Amino acid sequence: MSINTDRVTDNVRMECSICHRQFTKPKALPCLHTFCEECLRSYIASNPDSEHARGGVPCPACRQTIYIPAGGVSELPDNPLALMITHNFIGQDTGELPPSYQTLFGEKAFDPEASDVSFVDNPSVAKLVHSFGSHGSNEEQCTFLSGLAINEITNEIVVSDCSLNKVTIFSLKGQFKRSFVCNCSIRDVCVTAQGTLLLSVSRSGSALLREYHSDGRLVGVYGSHYHYENPYGVAMDSMQRVVVTSLEKNMIHLLTEQKRPSINFGSKGSGPNHFFQPYFVTVNGRDDVVVSDSGNHRIKVHGLNGQLKLIIGGQGHREGQFFYPLGLCVDKWDNIYVADSNNYRVQVFSPEGQFLSSPVKKTFQYGADVKPTNIALFGDNKMVVALRGSKFCQINIYQFQLSAHIRSYGGKDGGNCCSLLCCFSPSVAYDEM
Numbered sequence: 001m002s003i004n005t006d007r008v009t010d011n012v013r014m015e016c017s018i019c020h021r022q023f024t025k026p027k028a029l030p031c032l033h034t035f036c037e038e039c040l041r042s043y044i045a046s047n048p049d050s051e052h053a054r055g056g057v058p059c060p061a062c063r064q065t066i067y068i069p070a071g072g073v074s075e076l077p078d079n080p081l082a083l084m085i086t087h088n089f090i091g092q093d094t095g096e097l098p099p100s101y102q103t104l105f106g107e108k109a110f111d112p113e114a115s116d117v118s119f120v121d122n123p124s125v126a127k128l129v130h131s132f133g134s135h136g137s138n139e140e141q142c143t144f145l146s147g148l149a150i151n152e153i154t155n156e157i158v159v160s161d162c163s164l165n166k167v168t169i170f171s172l173k174g175q176f177k178r179s180f181v182c183n184c185s186i187r188d189v190c191v192t193a194q195g196t197l198l199l200s201v202s203r204s205g206s207a208l209l210r211e212y213h214s215d216g217r218l219v220g221v222y223g224s225h226y227h228y229e230n231p232y233g234v235a236m237d238s239m240q241r242v243v244v245t246s247l248e249k250n251m252i253h254l255l256t257e258q259k260r261p262s263i264n265f266g267s268k269g270s271g272p273n274h275f276f277q278p279y280f281v282t283v284n285g286r287d288d289v290v291v292s293d294s295g296n297h298r299i300k301v302h303g304l305n306g307q308l309k310l311i312i313g314g315q316g317h318r319e320g321q322f323f324y325p326l327g328l329c330v331d332k333w334d335n336i337y338v339a340d341s342n343n344y345r346v347q348v349f350s351p352e353g354q355f356l357s358s359p360v361k362k363t364f365q366y367g368a369d370v371k372p373t374n375i376a377l378f379g380d381n382k383m384v385v386a387l388r389g390s391k392f393c394q395i396n397i398y399q400f401q402l403s404a405h406i407r408s409y410g411g412k413d414g415g416n417c418c419s420l421l422c423c424f425s426p427s428v429a430y431d432e433m
């Protein structure tokens, strides 16, 4: 696949949309927008909504509520690609990149004019088989992809758009089937055992959830005990109990099968039992809750009683570290797949939290601000990745086999992959299928 050089070069001139100049100290927000540190500081100081937003301010670009760290704007993470561009690494013979950037961008500066740039999909790792969706407001288009789910009953891909408040449904090969618009703010989506769609919502009275038939007919509204929660991620366990994340309270809510309040756990912070901006959630085969604790740049696994079982990662660019992890899912062996959005890659971990693979990388090659934001799996080897930029919406379907990657990984390291294979029995099971 060739790179759209125009688009990349265009984005190389990317600028802060507050001051319309090249970035000075570019700070990355969890909604994936980037602004100068100083621009953000004066925007917050002058924003009339600040004091009403209960500790958050609307992002100047997308209006999503942004919760500023306790230490202020300077504690927001830097945007490494914008930093790289403002330091003029790109397109110049500046030699090696700082080591912390090399995992993301390669050893040499990324040069959009170079013809031999290896592209996002490495065929030996993840092979791109379908690519669909585009940015816009037509029936089949999206402007801000948030939720992504597979309806295994109807064999459809379900996408929610939290800007257009629209649910769009595609076939497993990416053909547009239908869409419907909701009259409230929708966030994430999951599919119930009956094939209905459960959406996390805000500004729908005091409700937390809405359930729709896949043709758009409303089934029910739930969660009226929760006021002003700013819910985001939604998932269901094997008993059809619902798990919802709250960006406002930095908490996980569990609801009963009848969608009545059950228990909550977590509070704001960076300790083992804390969350900061827990965006997405999934439930694994053991009914453990797997959360992308985005503001803390880590993945956490909790039992359904709230007991902490595992923490993966921490902020950084190396393998096994994260930079605003967003959507996540598990395969049938409970391996964890994460859209490591601001690191422009997908990472896969064993159920014990061991880094296994990074099947999709360098999504900035679609455009400097194009990042993976969500991920889902279907069939035995299909991986669906939602990609989002400021004027970019696309869904890629990859063919991906963990075991194939581990073999090539071993090949690269002179066949010395025994430690991975020993720790990774699911690949054996996969080969036998």
Ligand SMILES: [Zn+2]
Binding pocket: 016, 017, 018, 019, 020, 021, 023, 024, 035, 036, 039
């Ligand atoms: Zn600025």
Ligand SMILES: [Zn+2]
Binding pocket: 029, 031, 032, 033, 059, 060, 061, 062, 063, 064
């Ligand atoms: Zn934003």
